[in-house]
Amino acid sequence: MQQIFNFIYKNSNRLLFLLLLGISLFLSIQSHSYHRSKIISSANFLSGGVYERINNVNEYLNLKTQNDALAQENAQLRSMLFHTKDTTVAPKLDSIKGIKPSDIIVSKVIHNSFSSQENYLTLNSGSLQGVKQDMGVINSLGIVGIIDNTSKNYSTVISILNNKSRINAKLKKSNHFGSLTWNGKSTGFVQLTDVPRLASIRKGDTIVTGGQSVIFPENINIGTIDRIKIDDQTHYYTIEVKLFNDMTNLGHVYIIKNENREEIINLEKKEEKDE
């Protein structure tokens, strides 16, 4: 017994080191797996609060660009309102098909990262406002990401500029779809992979979200085709997509509630059980 205590006392430093290293490596490895949300995230009282304070100051510097973006969106919505055929019919308030306005939560980005391989945003609305995991986040220009963690008043978003992000996307003119990933290189471009060779594509075509995803509604803008490559091994297209969004400058965003989501997931689960 004495010897055990002696050993622990003598090697206390090394044991402490190994313990702390073990904890940190556990956290690191855990954070790389997609399906478990992270233990350490900035959706908490402390960092959320600090980021909100910082953002209150930073907001003033971006007022002009944010105003421009809002004015442009207003103009777009107005033009839609004026061009409806029959003004007596209540106009559809939102351009997104099948989504009622109450299904959208307006939120603000209070922290944005885009320099690492796995980028996250922090928003200033959380479970109290009805935000849940796996909701889609968009803004007026296009998609932004998917909700990862939520706390009472804050939530984190897996940005589309994240190695882990995989989003179903398709060509606007035909219905050929692929999955949208990011190779970690440029903040202005994402990659659309697994598009079959049959699809006729050209530079400049628009890429939108596909209907297979239960997170995003169909036909939300993503970007335009910039370069086209053919994968040597799989013979599928790999397309460089130039984003409509400037991911380095985000202000207000919309969080989308998909009401059918749970129904679809339950149905698919049932199917799996039956097999």
Next chain:
Amino acid sequence: MNSVLFVNIFRFIILLTVQIIIFNNMNFWGFISPYPYILFIILYPVNGNKSGLLAASFLLGLMMDLFSNSGGFNTAACVILAYYRPYLFKFSFGLSYEYQTIKLNDVLTPERFSFLLLSVLIHHLILFTLEAFKFTLLLDILLRTVLSTIFTLLICIIIIYLTKPNRR
């Protein structure tokens, strides 16, 4: 002894704050960012309590991870740097380092520079390796490590020069 403790607590808070508010927002070409918060580990007293340093580094890294959504990468890098610091001292200053009084925040000598360089390099290499977590990105990791190391080192030296105690 008490004043040393206070200086270190003060340094911990100031470096962390500055890192989060200013340096985390610095991005050159989208992927080079400086991490001068590790100056806390570098400038910790040479003969100070080692377990204390380990615990403090763990906390420092954890706070960084909390604020930058980076899992446990900063924590791991900080803890490893804190544990291997004595070996780095031995390497850069010679075997009898504990008997001399080494002051790091002073004029830059080759020994001090080599110690700084090694510390920053080790920290960044671990940080970026854990962050990428893929061997296919090896070249990318090395590039980011080298460029960020240069950048961090430059800022560390500037901070040391700005805060070094005046001698009359």
